[in-house]
Structure formats: structure tokens, C-alpha cells
Amino acid sequence: MGLMSAMYTGVSGLTANQRGLTVAGHNLSNVETEGYVRQQMETTDSFYRTIGRTGTGLMQTGHGTDVSTIKQVRDQFLDKTYREEVGRENYYRLQYESTNEVEDIFGETEGVAFQDSMAEVWVALQEMCKEPDSIVTRASFIQTAVSFVERAEEIYKQIGNYQVSLNTQVKNYVNRINEIANEIYDLNHSIQKVEASGFENANDLRDKRNYLVDELSELVKVSYKEDATGIMTVYVEDYAMVTEDLVYPLATRPINDETSMIEPYWVNYDSVDLFKFDRVPCTAADTDIGALKGLLIARGQKVGRYTDIPDKPTEEQYTDETGWFDRMSFQQAMRDYDAAVNEYEISVESSVCVSAQAQFDNLIHGIVTTINDLLCPNKEVELTDGSKIMIFDEEKASVGMDENDTPGEALFERKSMSRYTVKHVDIVNDDGTVDHREARVLNGEDAANNYSLFTIGEIKVNDKLLKNPSLLPLSDPEGTGDFSIELCESLLSAWQDEFDTISPSNFSKQNFDSYYTEMIGLLGTNGQKYKKVFESQENLVNSVDNQRQAVHAVDSDEDLTNIIKYQQGYNANSRFINAVNQMLEHLLDTLGR
Secondary structure, rough: OHHHHHHHHHHHHHHHHHHHHHHHHHHHOOOOOOOOOOOEEEEEEEEEEEEEEEEOOOOEEEOOOOEEEEEEEEOOOHHHOOOOHHHHHHHHHHHHHHHHHHHHHHHHHOOOOOOHHHHHHHHHHHHHOOOOOHHHHHHHHHHHHHHHHHHHHHHHHHHHHHHHHHHHHHHHHHHHHHHHHHHHHHHHHHHHHHHHOOOOOHHHHHHHHHHHHHHHHHHOOEEEEEEEOOOEEEEOEEEEEEEEOEEEEEEEOOOOOOOOOEEEEEEEOOEEEEOOOOOOOOOOOOOOOOOHHHHOOOOOOHHHHHHHOOOOOOOHEEOOOOOOOOOHHHHHHHHHHHHHHHHHHHHHHOHHHHHHHHHHHHHHHHHHHHHHHHHHHEEEEEOOOOOEEEEEEOOOOOEOOOOOOOEEOEEEEEEOOEEEEEEEEEEEOOOEEEEEEEEEEEEEEEOEEHHHHHOOOEEEEEEHHHHOOOHHHOEEEEEEEOOOOHHHHHHHHHHHOOOEOOOOOOOOOEOOHHHHHHHHHHHHHHHHHHHHHHHHHHHHHHHHHHHHHHOOOOOHHHHHHHHHHHHHHHHHHHHHEEEEHHHHHHHHHHHHH
């Protein structure tokens, strides 16, 4: 029995060293394999047999060694850290890339910066005001306005086209997320089958699964847990996507009927949106993770308009002619404004595309309406029913230098709605008398009706002025034939006067030129901010990944040393078995005699 036990001990050593050689060779053959994690063999004593007892303890003999497990050398903490930080890196990478794209649209579309178009309008306006009675300068100004509108439309259209073009990238991300989920599901069950016996670890399959989780973490926010049978449940944005029994896929759909942009949603969770855009993404809340979310935030959920920028109420707006201040109405207006600012920060300011569209549209709207209101002024009147309306102010309006001294031709028009509608109205005069007459009632702008807005895409230069520049109302309304010096001065000063703030968080008003300069400057500043965060995250991810590789990666020198060690161990056990074999042979020969 002693010799047979010794033989068993030698065989167990052969088996263990052979497994060790296999593990070391497997490590070396996968040095270049993406996602492969080095493996280690752990051994344990087989069992002991008690052969006697002494005063200090038991007398035991060992019966060899067993391979207890072949494990992966992983650091779960580093895995979790890497997956979170790589998601944040890709979020800011998409923000940075999108900001660069929008900057290029403003600066390099057809090789002409939009600032040049604004400068051309200003120069043409100055030249016209120097010679307002010249058909040439009037025609030049009108044609410059045409180029200005066309250039603005081109830029606005290109940003919109860029938003829609991101649909392809969104679909690709969603398709890849679904593919990864299905692959993880299949690997889950393959791992479960391999490890069901309890004698083998499916290390290579686990490597593939972990590599897929790494990739998934680049696209979306991921969390996961593994049960005792080897099944990994994967959560995407806090929704279970991969379970033991099912994969819950994502799909895409149009955001609404007004845009071609699409959004991802859960097919099986009552078609709920994948992302909740109800707060500004931030690191503290872990809401700035994943390339897909970064892409959607940068693109936005709509096309930005000037109406998206809230106008702060002033006390003057709630003070009547007698000086009475309606405090309650003003306070309610301020509450509504605060709510609008919060919505602006979430849905507009956080998106590079939507904020650029809204601010740019606000600039164009300001230029267009300022020039129109000077050339074609309006006044507020009260009707007999107590309501107030805006009508064309004939008394202040300048006229054209055509034969009919035509008044009230605005430079810019809406494509689908005229500036005025002629109506019969009952106007209450200052002395209390009622004037029943025909008036040109202003068709005001309504945020709910895009066709009523002086917004990019709905603006054109007045066709009448294009055909006959003499209709441009720059002449004195008194019929003297002289041009209106006051109007020309107003047009020039309006270009230099304070116009608006770039955003609700900025309290400094700008004129048209400085507004555009600050808008582009803010775009560049945000781009640099995203670049710094992206580069910082990239360095952090590389650092964490280097730490992971120090633990996970195959060390060729170590495994080559292990091969030599296991070879020597194998040879030693072979010699031990030969010695036992010779002893048995000698014993049998002796007994046979």
C-alpha cells in the first residue's frame, strides 16, 4: 500500500505540472488577444492518511496534490472604475466633436465666415444712409439683405442637416448595444453549462463576456451583477437589459412629427425612452456617461428657435400710464420666467446644436425686426371693447420715393404670412372719442405658430422692394421729397445699440456685432471645456487601464519561467515514479523467488 500510495502521489504531481504547462502555454498563445486575462493554476494538498499518533500530534502521510482551480487574475474594482470612466470619456468626446462641427459650419461654410455677411450689411447700410436718395445704394442694400438671409438660412440648414445626419450614428449605436446584449446572453448560458459540474471555470468565455461589457460601457451607463450559476444580469441606464431568461432590446423612433431626428427607447418597457432628459447632465449625479447619451445631448431633441430663449419680465411692463405697478402679475411672470430658464438650461443650453440654433436665430430675428420696425413703425391703440392691438403708424412712417410716396414697405417679410391685415376697427382716441376707420393691423408673432415668426427659414426680402428699390421708405412723410435724416440716423444707431443678452445667465447686453462675436466665442469656449474634460478623462482611463493591464495582462517572462518550473516539476515526478516502479519491480522479483 505504501508503494502504491507513493505511485499515486507521483501521478498527481505529473497531472498538476501538466496542467500548469497547459495554462502557461495558453497564456503565451493569447498575449495579443484583445480582452484576454491571464490565468493562474492553484493547487492544494490531495488528502492525508493518519498512520499513528505521537505525544505532540498525529503522524500523517500526504497523498499528492490536486489542481483546485484555474482562475482569472482580475481586479473587480479596477474593472468597475474603468467602465464608468470610459463611458464618461466617450460622452465628452462626442460633445467636443459636435462643438467642432458646429464651429466649422459657422466659420467655413462655402469658405465664407458669417461675420463677413454681417459686415457687408453694415457697410451697405452706411452707404445707403450716405446717399439715401440714390437708387443704386438702395438696390445694393436690398441685394445685400438677400445675401444675408440666404447665408443665414444656409448655416441654419446645415446645423439642422448635421442633427439629422446623426441619426445614422444613433442607429449604429443602438444596433451595436442590442448585438452586445444578445452576445452576453449567449455567453451567459455557455458559461453556465461549462461550470455546471463545478470542476471547470469557463475562463475564455468569461473573457469574451467581460470584453463585451467593456465595449457596452463606452456606449451607455452600465451596471451588472453575477449569480452563483455564472449568469450576469446587465442593467443599462438602470433598466435590466440582459437577464437569465430574456434580452430586452432597444429600438429607435422619430421624436415627433416636426423633426426627422430619432430617439432610442425600450421595446418591452412600455416603450419608455432610454434616457430621461429632465436635468442637466453632471458628473456628481453620474448622468454624463456614454457615447450615445453624449451624442443625443449634443444634437438636442429639437430645432432651436429664438422663442426658446426666455425674455425676462421688467417692472415697466407691469406699470400702467398712471404709474400703478401690478406686483402680483409681475411676480407670477417672474415665476414663469424662472421655470422657462430651467427648461432652457435643460433642453437648449446643454445642447451645442440647439443652443447655437436658438442664439443664431435670435440674432437674425433681432436684426430683421429692428430694421422692419424702423422702416415700417407700429403703434398700440385701444379698441372700444377694451382690448389693445398694434397697427401701422401712418404718422411716423417714412415713404418711398416713387410717384405715389408709398409708405410702410418693410424690408423683410414672412414667407407664409403678411405683415398686416386690413380691418375696420373702432379706435378710442386720447380724448375719449371713437374713430371708426380702416387700419393695417399687425399680424403679431405667435410662438405656437412657426409661420407667424420672423425665424430663419420663414424670412424673405420684400418682393416689391426687389422689383422696385424706390419703394424702400426712406423719404420724409411730409411729401417734400427729401429723405428722412432721423430715420437714417435711427438705422445706423440701432446697429450699434444694445440688442440682447447671449443667454438668461448672462446679464450683459450686446449689440448685433458683439452678440455674434460672443456667441462664437462661447461656442469656442465650450469646445475647449469639452476638450479639456475629454483629454482629462482619456488620461484617467489610460491610467486605470494600465493598472488593469498590470494585473490582467499576460507576463511573458513570468509564464516562460512557469513553463521551466513545471517542466522541472514534471521531470522530477517522472523520476520519482520510475524510482517507485523500480522498487515495485524489485519487490515482485524478490517475492517470486
